[in-house]
Amino acid sequence: MDALWDLLRHVHDAYGVNLVHFYDGFERGRLLRGIWTTVKLAAVCIAFSILIGIVGAWLQTSRQRILKAAVKVYIQFFRNTPPLVQMYFFYFALGPQMPRVVNDFGVPQPMFGSFEWAVLSLSFFAGAFNVEIFRSGVEAVQKATVEAADSLGLSRWQIYRYVVLPLAVRICLPALNNNLVNLAKTTTQAYAIAVPETLFVASQIWSDRINVLEMMVTLLTFYLLLVGVFVWAMTRLERRLRVPGFGQ
Amino acid sequence: MTTGSVPAPRLTPRWFATAALLCCAALAAGEAGAQLQAAGSRPGVLATLWKWTPLVLFGPPREFGGFALNIAVSFLAMAIGTLAGLVLGLGLVSTLAPVRRLSWLVTQFFRNSPWLVLLFFVMLLTPFQLRIAGVAIPLPGWLKATVGLSLPIMANVAEIVRGAVNSIPTGQWESAESLAFSRLQTLWRIILPQCVKRMIPPWMNWYAILTMATPLISIVGVNDAMTLTQDALAAEQRSELLIPMYTLLLFFFFVYCYPIARWTIQLERRYAVRN
Amino acid sequence: MRSGTEGQAVSGSPTWTPDQPIVALHDIHKSFGAVEVLKGVSLDVAKGEVVCIIGPSGSGKSTLLRCVNALVPINRGSIKVEGQEVHDPALDKLALRRKVGMVFQQYNLFPHKTAIDNVMMAPLLVLKRPRAEVEAQARRLMSKVRLEGKEDAYPGELSGGQQQRVAIARSLAMNPDVMLFDEVTAALDPETVKEVLVTIRELAEEGMTCMIVTHEMGFAREIGDHIYFTDGGVIVEHGPPDAFFTQASDPRTRAFLSQIL
Numbered sequence: 148m149d150a151l152w153d154l155l156r157h158v159h160d161a162y163g164v165n166l167v168h169f170y171d172g173f174e175r176g177r178l179l180r181g182i183w184t185t186v187k188l189a190a191v192c193i194a195f196s197i198l199i200g201i202v203g204a205w206l207q208t209s210r211q212r213i214l215k216a217a218v219k220v221y222i223q224f225f226r227n228t229p230p231l232v233q234m235y236f237f238y239f240a241l242g243p244q245m246p247r248v249v250n251d252f253g254v255p256q257p258m259f260g261s262f263e264w265a266v267l268s269l270s271f272f273a274g275a276f277n278v279e280i281f282r283s284g285v286e287a288v289q290k291a292t293v294e295a296a297d298s299l300g301l302s303r304w305q306i307y308r309y310v311v312l313p314l315a316v317r318i319c320l321p322a323l324n325n326n327l328v329n330l331a332k333t334t335t336q337a338y339a340i341a342v343p344e345t346l347f348v349a350s351q352i353w354s355d356r357i358n359v360l361e362m363m364v365t366l367l368t369f370y371l372l373l374v375g376v377f378v379w380a381m382t383r384l385e386r387r388l389r390v391p392g393f394g395q
Numbered sequence: 396m397t398t399g400s401v402p403a404p405r406l407t408p409r410w411f412a413t414a415a416l417l418c419c420a421a422l423a424a425g426e427a428g429a430q431l432q433a434a435g436s437r438p439g440v441l442a443t444l445w446k447w448t449p450l451v452l453f454g455p456p457r458e459f460g461g462f463a464l465n466i467a468v469s470f471l472a473m474a475i476g477t478l479a480g481l482v483l484g485l486g487l488v489s490t491l492a493p494v495r496r497l498s499w500l501v502t503q504f505f506r507n508s509p510w511l512v513l514l515f516f517v518m519l520l521t522p523f524q525l526r527i528a529g530v531a532i533p534l535p536g537w538l539k540a541t542v543g544l545s546l547p548i549m550a551n552v553a554e555i556v557r558g559a560v561n562s563i564p565t566g567q568w569e570s571a572e573s574l575a576f577s578r579l580q581t582l583w584r585i586i587l588p589q590c591v592k593r594m595i596p597p598w599m600n601w602y603a604i605l606t607m608a609t610p611l612i613s614i615v616g617v618n619d620a621m622t623l624t625q626d627a628l629a630a631e632q633r634s635e636l637l638i639p640m641y642t643l644l645l646f647f648f649f650v651y652c653y654p655i656a657r658w659t660i661q662l663e664r665r666y667a668v669r670n
Numbered sequence: 671m672r673s674g675t676e677g678q679a680v681s682g683s684p685t686w687t688p689d690q691p692i693v694a695l696h697d698i699h700k701s702f703g704a705v706e707v708l709k710g711v712s713l714d715v716a717k718g719e720v721v722c723i724i725g726p727s728g729s730g731k732s733t734l735l736r737c738v739n740a741l742v743p744i745n746r747g748s749i750k751v752e753g754q755e756v757h758d759p760a761l762d763k764l765a766l767r768r769k770v771g772m773v774f775q776q777y778n779l780f781p782h783k784t785a786i787d788n789v790m791m792a793p794l795l796v797l798k799r800p801r802a803e804v805e806a807q808a809r810r811l812m813s814k815v816r817l818e819g820k821e822d823a824y825p826g827e828l829s830g831g832q833q834q835r836v837a838i839a840r841s842l843a844m845n846p847d848v849m850l851f852d853e854v855t856a857a858l859d860p861e862t863v864k865e866v867l868v869t870i871r872e873l874a875e876e877g878m879t880c881m882i883v884t885h886e887m888g889f890a891r892e893i894g895d896h897i898y899f900t901d902g903g904v905i906v907e908h909g910p911p912d913a914f915f916t917q918a919s920d921p922r923t924r925a926f927l928s929q930i931l
Binding site for chain 2: 223224226227228229230231232233235236239240241243244328332333334335336338339346350353359360363366367370371374375
């Protein structure tokens, strides 16, 4: 490894290509922590948004009109307003209204930091799309299959959990895949509320070290890799879930 | 080809109910805040919102900015992105393998990069002015931001074109070929006119996504509605204004984007039945 | 074959005894919107009896079966299964469905589960019986419907007749007292119809109470203890098979039989 760092240092001295964020231990540490934050942020948001999608689609099958209407308003609101403004709304408008908690050192601090607010706002944003995606999957499940489960005595929740959801997930996996990739890309927006994710630390590094171009290329490569790995994993999942004789 | 008239978005009672509900929520939040403060000397929340509305919508006097700038940027970025996307899309269906592969690479690159990173890329790495034949043409921030936003649109429009062209049965190509049309003629005269209808709903969908991405330009220092809302809040220094002001801004976008979304769904249904 | 949980899983009304009808329909009316599909249908099924219901399409036969299983609520009348009223808002639907098994025209297997998982699902989830016991029973049922070796196949990999037999095994796994068959051979290739009918006949011979809606007249005549002919939402004529098929008196019945036979 050290040899590689030395080589990059030499490249900088000899050709002016400034890859300081790789060969310098401090900058490398900053960048890696940023990447780790992005991965964490994306993973937590994906999990929460899927949960929101499942619960929302379940509520939409409910007979309670008010519940259904509430889910509908939530979806339309989050789908038709800018995710960045949503994030500001959560962080700057709702944030100050939250109670303060006392931390381990006896100092009061806000209940949620910027990371938590980013998680909340991004999850609700992507969750609104997930509800619609799961709902269309649920609707595509054959009514007769549900009737068969009903005639066997399964309860409403059991039918949803063991019959409808597994089939719906298989039907809507491509659309879900798309939305989650989009979510992973949208985590860059957390830059705006100073969550120290990849874009944020990258901007710190390029203003400290004046290597905008090199940093940009690194940044774009990282995100393309991130999306690539995610798509690869989802394709594997799709293949694992494939049932012989079902779908195409 | 029948050119059926495009139906206008139907503003259903539900739409009005939702809009009214949001208004009420904003007002109620504002009023609650005002009551908490109970500072008689200061103007109420509603009056303050009203005072700042012109600024947020149209920008400072004698300057172009605010929500109008968001819309202008969205139009321009969509126009640039669509034109570039058409060309790139034709590259994706080219018979020349190198052209196809290069187009594929470009498309994948811009489709999978985060919008905000592309925006930084264009903002920081293009010069602030262009020199053409000794004449300096300044490149203002908003124009660079527009170009930055048009890049992902270009890639996604290209994908729409590819999908639509591929959805036309090969029989159409063969019959055109047998009539001695060239490939470009076939594409331009026969295939694309048939694609237009199925391209419109996804294209409109991307327009809505683009419009909702325009507040990103506030991050790179353009005077859009987002920036001006924050300016107004900084000038007022009143915490009870936070929720109403941000709600107002969300509301502006909702009122603009929701009808587009409904309209898109209507067109999708219409064309789905036809085809 | 019945074991373990039979005692608590199956319990009718305290006043019901096995010499009374196990299914008793009285004056059933059912409308879908403005269309009245059943216009006062009454019939009794004794324990161990095999009842076949025939009639033209749209005569309400399938709706009748669905009512017995409470898949479709009725508007008026009374349905008693083992003395328990089905047309009752306070009905424990799950208890009813443990007693009544149903097989559908389109098999309706769960496409994401293997054949044996399809059979095991309801006993595990609904009856909460131990897995080992359920699996042993499922394997017995799979061989009973002559599908040994197909346990791990997915529905999409089986022929229609095979899927239908899995569907029968799936219903039997709940140890029902009554089986409903809703045109179970209508969607099958002629070659596979027979294997399904053989399975049903074996069940009937074992003494299972069956209500069978079918278009297979030869089968109905051979297996049925009693034949009902429905048309226009009412029972036009009924009787034991030999008498029914040779001496039908109503002109509608004769027209139908002459068309089909």
